[in-house]
Amino acid sequence: xxxxxxxxxxxxxxxxxxxxxxxxxxxxxxxxxxxxxxxxxxxxxxxxxxxxxxxxxxxxxxxxxxxxxxxxxxxxxxxxxxxxxxxxxxxxxxxxxxxxxxxxxxxxxxxxxxxxxxxxxxxxxxxxxxxxxxxxxxxxxxxxxxxxxxxxxxxxxxxxxxxxxxxxxxxxxxxxxxxxxxxxxxxxxxxxxxxxxxxxxxxxxxxxxxxxxxxxxxxxxxxxxxxxxxxxxxxxxxxxxxxxxxxxxxxxxxxxxxxxxxxxxxxxxxxxxxxxxxxxxxxxxxxxxxxxxxxxxxxxxxxxxxxxxxxxxxxxxxxxxxxxxxxxxxxxxxxxxxxxxxxxxxxxxxxxxxxxxxxxxxxxxxxxxxxxxxxxxxxxxxxxxxxxxxxxxxxxxxxxxxxxxxxxxxxxxxxxxxxxxxxxxxxxxxxxxxxxxxxxxxxxxxxxxxxxxxxxxxxxxxxxxxxxxxxxxxxxxxxxxxxxxxxxxxxxxxxxxxxxxxxxxxxx
Amino acid sequence: xxxxxxxxxxxxxxxxxxxxxxxxxxxxxxxxxxxxxxxxxxxxxxxxxxxxxxxxxxxxxxxxxxxxxxxxxxxxxxxxxxxxxxxxxxxxxxxxxxxxxxxxxxxxxxxxxxxxxxxxxxxxxxxxxxxxxxxxxxxxxxxxxxxxxxxxxxxxxxxxxxxxxxxxxxxxxxxxxxxxxxxxxxxxxxxxxxxxxxxxxxxxxxxxxxxxxxxxxxxxxxxxxxxxxxxxxxxxxxxxxxxxxxxxxxxxxxxxxxxxxxxxxxxxxxxxxxxxxxxxxxxxxxxxxxxxxxxxxxxxxxxxxxxxxxxxxxxxxxxxxxxxxxxxxxxx
Numbered sequence: 124x125x126x127x128x129x130x131x132x133x134x135x136x137x138x139x140x141x142x143x144x145x146x147x148x149x150x151x152x153x154x155x156x157x158x159x160x161x162x163x164x165x166x167x168x169x170x171x172x173x174x175x176x177x178x179x180x181x182x183x184x185x186x187x188x189x190x191x192x193x194x195x196x197x198x199x200x201x202x203x204x205x206x207x208x209x210x211x212x213x214x215x216x217x218x219x220x221x222x223x224x225x226x227x228x229x230x231x232x233x234x235x236x237x238x239x240x241x242x243x244x245x246x247x248x249x250x251x252x253x254x255x256x257x258x259x260x261x262x263x264x265x266x267x268x269x270x271x272x273x274x275x276x277x278x279x280x281x282x283x284x285x286x287x288x289x290x291x292x293x294x295x296x297x298x299x300x301x302x303x304x305x306x307x308x309x310x311x312x313x314x315x316x317x318x319x320x321x322x323x324x325x326x327x328x329x330x331x332x333x334x335x336x337x338x339x340x341x342x343x344x345x346x347x348x349x350x351x352x353x354x355x356x357x358x359x360x361x362x363x364x365x366x367x368x369x370x371x372x373x374x375x376x377x378x379x380x381x382x383x384x385x386x387x388x389x390x391x392x393x394x395x396x397x398x399x400x401x402x403x404x405x406x407x408x409x410x411x412x413x414x415x416x417x418x419x420x421x422x423x424x425x426x427x428x429x430x431x432x433x434x435x436x437x438x439x440x441x442x443x444x445x446x447x448x449x450x451x452x453x454x455x456x457x458x459x460x461x462x463x464x465x466x467x468x469x470x471x472x473x474x475x476x477x478x479x480x481x482x483x484x485x486x487x488x489x490x491x492x493x494x495x496x497x498x499x500x501x502x503x504x505x506x507x508x509x510x511x512x513x514x515x516x517x518x519x520x521x522x523x524x525x526x527x528x529x530x531x532x533x534x535x536x537x538x539x540x541x542x543x544x545x546x547x548x549x550x551x552x553x554x555x556x557x558x559x560x561x562x563x564x565x566x567x568x569x570x571x572x573x574x575x576x577x578x579x580x581x582x583x584x585x586x587x588x589x590x591x592x593x594x595x596x597x598x599x600x601x602x603x604x605x606x607x608x609x610x611x612x613x614x615x616x617x618x619x620x621x622x623x624x625x626x627x628x629x630x631x
Numbered sequence: 632x633x634x635x636x637x638x639x640x641x642x643x644x645x646x647x648x649x650x651x652x653x654x655x656x657x658x659x660x661x662x663x664x665x666x667x668x669x670x671x672x673x674x675x676x677x678x679x680x681x682x683x684x685x686x687x688x689x690x691x692x693x694x695x696x697x698x699x700x701x702x703x704x705x706x707x708x709x710x711x712x713x714x715x716x717x718x719x720x721x722x723x724x725x726x727x728x729x730x731x732x733x734x735x736x737x738x739x740x741x742x743x744x745x746x747x748x749x750x751x752x753x754x755x756x757x758x759x760x761x762x763x764x765x766x767x768x769x770x771x772x773x774x775x776x777x778x779x780x781x782x783x784x785x786x787x788x789x790x791x792x793x794x795x796x797x798x799x800x801x802x803x804x805x806x807x808x809x810x811x812x813x814x815x816x817x818x819x820x821x822x823x824x825x826x827x828x829x830x831x832x833x834x835x836x837x838x839x840x841x842x843x844x845x846x847x848x849x850x851x852x853x854x855x856x857x858x859x860x861x862x863x864x865x866x867x868x869x870x871x872x873x874x875x876x877x878x879x880x881x882x883x884x885x886x887x888x889x890x891x892x893x894x895x896x897x898x899x900x901x902x903x904x905x906x907x908x909x910x911x912x913x914x915x916x917x918x919x920x921x922x923x924x925x926x927x928x929x930x931x932x933x934x935x936x937x938x939x940x941x942x943x944x945x946x947x948x949x950x951x952x953x954x955x956x957x958x959x960x961x962x963x
Contacts, residue, residue, distance in 0.1 A: 164680040164707075168693040261839030302711060305824055307743070307798045309711075316718060316746060320710025444852040445833050452829065456686050459852070459928045466856040530706050531715070570826070577823050578792055578839060589838075 242434025294561020334542025677716020744963025
């Protein structure tokens with residue numbers, strides 16, 4: 124990194140902007156329903172008056188912190204701030220209910236920071252090579268990748284296989300609502316044009332997780348024991364978090380690298396990265412049975428993967444000017460506005476921009492720590508509020524947040540309908556996570572499947588024609604075969620030895 | 632996501648331009664145009680953040696904010712291929728506190744059977760952006776000219792695939808319209824729907840499709856990098872940044888051109904006084920140096936048309952787009 128980059132990065136103006144955006148991103152991310160994309164969109168008018176390098180730093184700082192801060196309402200109120208936090212919300216929330224909200228959030232803060240730093244390091248080292256691979260992904264490859272993501276639902280779920288599948292397909296059904304992308308035909312909209320765009324993730328997540336929790340707590344009423352109101356002290360929480368981080372350092376390393384690579388693939392973002400890393404974590408964990416019941420290991424994986432993916436998402440944007448997500452699309456607009464065209468030449472023509480981008484990533488990941496600790500200490504007071512006071516506030520936040528994301532009343536109905544559904548599902552032992560994954564990935568799977576079929580004119584072998592597609596396809600099919608044989612084996616075992624101890628299955 | 636649907640609207644004929652020039656002297660008495668908003672104005676954008684319409688709208692909103700002294704809140708009402716945003720714009724209260732960006736889709740979606748809404752349900756104020764599609768292929772593609780590409784499509788209809796936006800989206804109509812104008816079947820190059828220019832260009836780079844027809848401005852970056860090449864630009868004036876791209880007006884027998892554009896419009900029944908106030912404020916903003924710089928960066932020309940011209944354009948484009956939609960068999 125050149126000296127001029129350092130001076131520009133550490134100039135008072137740049138540092139002020141990064142600090143301000145860190146706080147801003149933390150605030151927006153911590154508000155249920157407000158996403159990283161929205162935070163960046165609101166920032167756009169200000170970037171017109173900024174130096175382009177500072178504008179890029181501002182965007183980087185905002186997204187980095189917003190994705191972490193999405194964990195805050197997820198942990199405290201079971202409302203994942205962004206879809207990227209949904210993978211491990213169950214664990215984080217249960218830990219928080221057990222009085223460990225501060226240490227849990229600190230774990231996810233530090234995991235996010237490490238993930239973000241690994242993400243930018245990889246970006247700096249192999250961006251051009253990574254982008255070459257990423258750009259080879261057509262609809263065939265993306266389809267298999269999304270299938271792999273969906274398989275994670277079954278891998279990570281705690282419920283019985285049948286119930287997990289039901290939940291997954293319920294999610295996939297919800298994803299089919301709206302105009303179908305291939306031929307533009309509206310489905311299950313009943314003529315309501317507000318439904319043409321489908322059910323958006325945020326209201327769905329808020330409904331399934333938050334509202335169902337509110338309903339449950341309303342039903343329990345006075346008999347509800349408040350969450351462990353005794354707060355961990357700051358130093359104890361920090362100590363606890365440090366122990367967890369040391370214990371699961373390999374998880375964090377693995378998920379940071381994997382998260383970056385997944386984030387770099389077009390069509391896969393922070394959310395898929397978090398899901399896949401959570402699933403892999405469970406697969407290799409010594410205690411897979413504890414996942415989903417308030418176990419910290421998965422939080423370290425998901426928390427580092429989603430922040431690592433942010434760095435990855437910049438790869439195709441920087442190297443080819445192809446936005447990996449809506450945030451990088453806005454960033455490309457700002458670059459063009461200032462006469463800098465992303466592309467391979469940007470590394471030689473505007474090295475100061477590239478270096479500033481890396482520097483801003485590193486700096487904002489570090490600045491996130493004090494800002495995050497501040498938010499954690501302040502917001503964890505939430506768990507001390509009696510539930511009968513807290514829950515109506517959560518309801519209010521949920522509805523306002525859902526409305527804010529789409530500016531549409533249909534979002535409120537979505538929250539209410541899916542809240543009732545989520546409550547009914549949980550009451551009958553159906554896990555919620557597969558449904559969410561179905562909603563998030565259903566559109567991607569369908570869109571890429573339809574596009575691929577149209578390209579291949581119905582020839583299924585085309586799904587294995589291209590090298591990456593063949594590799595990913597084979598991997599997916601192998602995984603399915605494995606799951607299937609395991610399922611059959613388990614049911615045979617259960618029939619032979621019908622004992623309750625079959626619940627504690629051992630993973631090879 | 633970069634949406635193509637975003638920078639869209641269309642005009643087809645040169646004659647239209649001539650007729651518009653004649654009426655461009657606005658009949659409004661500037662004396663009556665001094666409505667002043669007293670609170671924040673909502674600016675509806677029917678397309679997502681990060682797309683072309685969004686960028687234009689946000690830049691304009693920030694200029695209007697300075698000029699008129701009240702906040703302009705850009706609200707992305709996305710969904711239903713533009714139906715949601717356009718409908719909420721048309722049904723807004725015509726009190727001047729709701730305006731928005733109406734795009735070409737107001738002239739296509741009713742032909743496609745998505746909504747009964749037409750251009751007659753909005754009050755046009757001004758035209759602020761115009762862009763034309765390019766015919767883009769991978770740099771190592773065997774086709775060196777548009778003619779060679781069309782010959783291949785003529786000889787092996789249905790072999791080649793193209794993308795750029797959703798089925799029935801403006802860039803689909805651009806390609807199908809061109810094929811039809813050149814005497815080919817409108818589906819001689821098969822359309823693969825995508826979510827917009829970004830995803831379509833990505834597919835093209837990955838070798839998933841053979842051709843893309845997004846707005847040339849959106850493909851410019853990859854063309855300058857040497858990843859893609861442009862075989863044609865569906866326009867009669869070269870793009871300033873890519874002057875060497877052949878114009879379809881010159882190279883094609885039919886002289887097919889198509890330009891897409893973005894208007895600023897108000898709800899149905901917006902009073903004249905408010906409409907002409909906005910018209911003047913937008914004209915001032917468009918003529919500013921800040922706007923010129925913004926347009927330079929996005930590779931599009933600075934354009935402005937007043938509300939009478941815009942209204943005429945909307946009507947004319949509606950008729951012509953209806954014919955294209957009909958011809959390719961998507962009319963409902």
